[in-house]
Amino acid sequence: MEIYILIGSFVLLLILRFPIALTLIVSSLLTGLYMDVHLASLIQKIVGGLNSFSLLAIPFFILAGEIMNEGGISRRLINFANVIIGKIRGGLAMVNVLASTFFGGISGSALADTSSIGSVMIPMMKKQGYDADYSVAVTVSSSAQGVMIPPSHNMIIFSSAAGGVSVGALFMGGLLPGLLLGFVLMIITYVLAVKRKYPKGEAIDKKEIPKILFDGLLGLFTIVIIMGGILTGMFTVTESAAIGTLYAFIITFFVYRDIKITRMGIILKNTFKVLSMVLFLVGASAAFGHMLALLKVPLLVSELLIGISPSPAVTILMIIIILLLLGMIMDMAPLILIATPILLPVAMEVGMDPVHFGVLLILCLAIGLITPPVGTVLFVGSAIGRLPIEKTSKGLIPFYAAMIVAVLIVAYVPSVSLYLPSVFFK
Template identity: 45%
Template structure:
């Protein structure tokens, strides 16, 4: 019976997605069709609607609209230019200097904004033309921008880590935020190594070394933006406020900063709020549909059966983690990150916990893995944003993207099999 339900769930989802139905509707309808196998029509409809409603009734989820709004304010408030200037002064003299600037700026901006899309559009639109002007190919610039934008999903504050906390049944958000730092930095460093080799091979230009006084000046200008990370993360770790309260503080702080920098005006605020509402509504519909599907799978005992099936193949931690990574890499190519986390966390988390793997460590593995999917067709959100900003095509970007893509997979393997990279900071702070 379970095999029938799994087939209905998977096939209906693929077919609905294939005919062009939005992913939230595809998830919701495939969940409904699966539920109709077990219960009558009216109870199935009401139960699914109920689960969607109650799934969103969460204090933790309130952090997401606030962080989305903070990201919009950061994007409009002139923070990107200051962070790029700081990154350029620090990294511009290295081989492939502007590529490193892009990566470091994306790590800083993505961490502060908490959004890979915001990082890709903001950094790409500012640095892309500059890189092209200095002799870098448009496709290489786009490839660097696409892959580096995902690092902000690991470096906190990150909405997707909050969603994983919800999907996992309450893993500490503070622990997840701390766990994301070193893997995020490691991923950025692997991208920088590949970018340096590629730049040297193609003989891309190197910038002049910036004087220490100029670096200090750039740091002072960018410091108020960087201070946001200290306020938000420091407050959560110290127990002064929750992640949801921190997100509200981030909105107030970025609003003040935008006015202080004179990059944001009262006239622009309604448009900023409107963009935030649009993004929030899309994310929340995805979350509601994914939570409903997750409940359907639990009701049909699909996670338990998947756990038994995988553990019957092997009880070797290395093999199981490799299989899960391969499955998630495949899933990430056609499913957005939010529903993937909400749907697959309840399936895979019991398996890895059975093998003694920490939920915090697995969360970082899952987020990094699915971040790679954002850079790949056919549903790679960041791929499309990066290509659009660079005004090029996916076909042209694939060649310079492949080495960077491989670098991200190498980082994923290292983080998967060396758990202390993720767990050292949470352990240090007692989480």
């Protein structure tokens, strides 16, 4: 009965469109009252869920992404990518994917990626003769790299939900899968561009190339500072995030100088808005996870999935299907916090490393961001491209197929996720 109350009230409140954080807290409180659990213990769990040093990195990563997003970095990265790969057939679409790879390593957000890169690239692609649905599909699918390529605050959320898995190992674990995702998207982008005879990219004046490369590298050096500090052991993740944010501030306001310092107030407001939602979710999910643990839900789910099929390969496939389906109806951050304590024990039972599982989970949920009916990134891309969701979703079908290929490779070839962590975090 307690499980029915917990899960039933959670689903009911979601259907009634309650905010997800409130849904987690209310369902936990209702179950706690029925079980006669001292409510003070739930409050302690909420506070305890926020009492994590690694979570301090999240506001810095969000702030750095907001600063670079406002400061014109997207335009510079597009120009940078254009120099590298823009001359081939469908070059502008390929530039879109590569720019998203670069931008994802700075913002760590698929939504910010689509908003920034898409607002420039989608109108540009349409103007040069690319179909609108193709332009939007390339933009939103490639933005999924933003949550994979380090630094990603979603990896930190997973680390917290998983009980302290190394954030540095998760960052490095997500790098190759993120690049793999970009690679398979580039393949399908090129194949479709050749099939539909989209134009080649325009030549760039050679005199402009040095400045374009210099401006692009200045922005990308943010990633070098953050990851270099972590991998060399000079800084913790939180310290690297703070130093990277300071560098982003200096580059944006004193080198690029596309915006005035007075915009900092708006940037901070946007940062606090995102941060408050993330931390509210983390605290609320700690209480919900406590109730799941008391009711032994992870153990029950583990026994159920393993009982259905004793084959680890089939169990992993079932985990993938569950994550893809959940990603269609719920946003990424709450799903990380809810699904991790339930599915991580199942994954470990069939031999998956926590870092491997974390990377797979993030990748599956990244696909959910561009999948109807609740794909927030899909909505933003459709709005920028001025297309109905149905038409955008139809244009995404070949890109969904490419992303599923990437998911299966990551799932069944563990070294893709675990090689770099094994090198840098022995």
